Amino acid sequence: MASPEREAVAATAIVEDVLRMHGEGLGAGGGVGQVLVMGRNIDMAWRKAEVAAVRRNEAASWLRRTVGVVCAKNLAEEPSEEEFRVGLRNGIILCNAVNKIQPGTVPKVVEVHSVSTIPSDGSALCAYQYFENVRNFLTGLQDLGLPTFEVSDLEKGGQGVRVVDCVLALKSFAETKQLGKQSLFKHGGIVKPSMSAKCSVRKNEPFMKAMTRSHSAELLRDGVSLEQTLGLDCFLEPAETITSDSIRMLVQTILSDKKPEEVPLLVESLLSKVIHEFERRMANQNDLVKYTVDPNDSSSLSKTESSDTPQEMEATSTSDHGKMDEEDHESVTNHVKTDEEDNSSVTNNEKMDDEDHNSVGSTGDVSAAVLVNGDSVAKDIQAKADIHFELQKKQIQDMKSNLCTVKSGIEQFKLQYSEDLAKLGNHLRTISHAASGYHKVLEENRKLYNQIQDLRGNIRVYCRVRPFLPGKVSSSSSVAGIEDRTITLMTSSKQGKDARKSFTFNRVFGPLATQAEIFVDMQPLVRSVLDGYNICIFAYGQTGSGKTFTMSGPKILTEEGLGVNYRALNDLFDIQAQRRDTFCYEISVQMMEIYNEQVRDLLHSGPNKKYPLLLN
Numbered sequence: 001m002a003s004p005e006r007e008a009v010a011a012t013a014i015v016e017d018v019l020r021m022h023g024e025g026l027g028a029g030g031g032v033g034q035v036l037v038m039g040r041n042i043d044m045a046w047r048k049a050e051v052a053a054v055r056r057n058e059a060a061s062w063l064r065r066t067v068g069v070v071c072a073k074n075l076a077e078e079p080s081e082e083e084f085r086v087g088l089r090n091g092i093i094l095c096n097a098v099n100k101i102q103p104g105t106v107p108k109v110v111e112v113h114s115v116s117t118i119p120s121d122g123s124a125l126c127a128y129q130y131f132e133n134v135r136n137f138l139t140g141l142q143d144l145g146l147p148t149f150e151v152s153d154l155e156k157g158g159q160g161v162r163v164v165d166c167v168l169a170l171k172s173f174a175e176t177k178q179l180g181k182q183s184l185f186k187h188g189g190i191v192k193p194s195m196s197a198k199c200s201v202r203k204n205e206p207f208m209k210a211m212t213r214s215h216s217a218e219l220l221r222d223g224v225s226l227e228q229t230l231g232l233d234c235f236l237e238p239a240e241t242i243t244s245d246s247i248r249m250l251v252q253t254i255l256s257d258k259k260p261e262e263v264p265l266l267v268e269s270l271l272s273k274v275i276h277e278f279e280r281r282m283a284n285q286n287d288l289v290k291y292t293v294d295p296n297d298s299s300s301l302s303k304t305e306s307s308d309t310p311q312e313m314e315a316t317s318t319s320d321h322g323k324m325d326e327e328d329h330e331s332v333t334n335h336v337k338t339d340e341e342d343n344s345s346v347t348n349n350e351k352m353d354d355e356d357h358n359s360v361g362s363t364g365d366v367s368a369a370v371l372v373n374g375d376s377v378a379k380d381i382q383a384k385a386d387i388h389f390e391l392q393k394k395q396i397q398d399m400k401s402n403l404c405t406v407k408s409g410i411e412q413f414k415l416q417y418s419e420d421l422a423k424l425g426n427h428l429r430t431i432s433h434a435a436s437g438y439h440k441v442l443e444e445n446r447k448l449y450n451q452i453q454d455l456r457g458n459i460r461v462y463c464r465v466r467p468f469l470p471g472k473v474s475s476s477s478s479v480a481g482i483e484d485r486t487i488t489l490m491t492s493s494k495q496g497k498d499a500r501k502s503f504t505f506n507r508v509f510g511p512l513a514t515q516a517e518i519f520v521d522m523q524p525l526v527r528s529v530l531d532g533y534n535i536c537i538f539a540y541g542q543t544g545s546g547k548t549f550t551m552s553g554p555k556i557l558t559e560e561g562l563g564v565n566y567r568a569l570n571d572l573f574d575i576q577a578q579r580r581d582t583f584c585y586e587i588s589v590q591m592m593e594i595y596n597e598q599v600r601d602l603l604h605s606g607p608n609k610k611y612p613l614l615l616n
């Protein structure tokens with residue numbers, strides 16, 4: 001928020017400007033002073049360079065006049081920046097100049113008598129002398145309350161503009177001393193009656209700021225010289241006194257040669273111009289700020305929106321500038337804005353930095369003030385943009401390094417993947433080889449297996465003896481003996497050797513043989529079916545001998561009682577399941593009965609279907 005004092009100063013500055021322009025306009029026979037409208041597209045860099053050159057030439061010219069061309073033989077009338085720096089580097093010109101203005105400021109100037117001892121670039125042998133002279137000069141300036149610079153500013157790469165500022169301040173100081181009080185009136189400034197410069201400067205410490213500011217005011221106002229303005233500024237009083245006196249004197253100037261009847265009209269005209277000027281400045285400032293502020297920068301926007309009046313905007317800008325280094329040439333405006341004592345007749349100047357002041361031209365115009373205020377906002381935005389840029393640059397670098405890491409990771413994965421793939425390929429080849437070997441072995445095994453079955457006989461005959469049925473007497477058995485492959489029968493009707501007869505089979509099962517033991521001998525034959533062999537198992541015997549029991553099982557089926565048919569099918573289904581991944585088997589079942597030379601389909605769902613028995 002703007003303080004009441006600052007608001008008052010800003011308003012009086014406008015009044016003052018209008019009066020001054022009006023006064024000048026009257027003197028020149030014209031209307032309101034010309035307002036220099038600054039276009040946004042002006043090439044600022046070119047302008048700054050040009051202004052800097054003008055100021056440097058002015059400083060060089062004044063030094064030459066002050067110390068004489070002999071002493072200033074190393075300083076050209078219109079030197080380049082480098083020539084200016086080299087010419088002043090030994091400090092002799094500077095020391096002599098300040099001594100001319102304020103004798104005794106530098107008690108002893110180290111002179112270099114031999115020209116040959118001064119190197120062309122002003123370096124090497126005389127460095128210590130240069131340093132002593134320049135240091136004494138700067139100390140002298142400090143005593144006078146004038147702005148100084150760093151010794152390094154006279155070195156290559158130093159800020160030559162600060163040296164120029166310093167010389168011009170010294171020039172202004174000298175001319176202020178010469179002009180005295182009588183010259184101050186016509187420039188609209190305020191002068192304190194007869195006071196020594198040194199005393200005034202010491203009392204008013206912001207003198208240096210005013211000096212610097214006045215340089216820019218020189219080009220800003222048409223007809224108001226830098227030196228004269230400086231002279232006014234160095235004796236500035238507190239704002240309320242200065243502004244009121246300033247306005248009063250301006251009014252007196254304007255009205256001094258007017259007739260009494262012209263006064264009301266003139267005052268009315270002035271007031272209307274003041275109001276018009278005030279409104280125009282506000283509009284210009286708002287426009288410029290809107291233009292300058294980045295629409296995407298919410299902080300800047302909020303700052304701008306909160307500044308409803310030019311005074312508030314000025315206060316905002318001032319607080320921002322208050323953070324800047326006072327010694328920084330770029331922040332000369334800051335010196336002006338933060339100085340409460342300096343905000344009187346040159347309030348409009350407060351918003352301008354040196355270069356911009358000089359580039360504005362001869363009119364103390366509103367646009368310049370608005371532009372500079374806008375510039376300060378633009379600088380803030382630029383600073384923020386720079387920070388954002390640096391941040392984004394860093395983020396991009398981080399992302400780049402991350403990308404590199406990810407890339408190398410991906411490369412490693414690729415490498416690992418190809419290695420794994422190669423290993424897997426080898427493993428697969430091994431497995432494939434083993435599988436082919438396995439199939440070969442399996443085929444061999446199958447062949448051998450079936451060869452064994454062949455060797456055991458393609459036709460095998462087994463004999464099973466049924467036990468006595470419940471209620472039958474076991475002593476009536478005709479079985480005399482059972483061996484592995486032989487059964488001996490007794491024939492009671494015969495005697496001697498003829499009574500005993502032995503029969504040989506592939507195997508003989510006694511009455512105690514279980515269903516499982518019977519199937520063990522059948523099982524290899526059943527498995528040959530899966531290798532493509534045809535087999536046939538059938539039971540033969542008289543009625544009631546146990547054929548159905550052996551092939552199917554008892555009437556009441558149990559797990560142990562399952563006959564060859566059930567066991568053979570179960571075995572086939574188990575093997576089918578085991579070889580499911582490698583072989584596909586189709587199994588179908590038919591049950592036929594041949595009885596009394598009639599073939600019957602036992603699984604037919606309808607009435608018994610009889611097939612004729614065909615004989616080849």
Ligand SMILES: Nc1ncnc2c1ncn2[C@@H]1O[C@H](COP(=O)(O)OP(=O)(O)OP(=O)(O)O)[C@@H](O)[C@H]1O
Nearest residue numbers: 465466467541542543544545546547548549550554
């Ligand atoms: N090994 C055995 N152990 C116990 N009982 C048996 C055995 N063999 C057959 N039997 C019984 O003997 C009886 C006759 O058997 P089964 O019906 O199997 O004879 P079959 O040869 O099929 O007769 P058919 O030719 O008349 O059909 C049945 O009651 C059966 O349970």
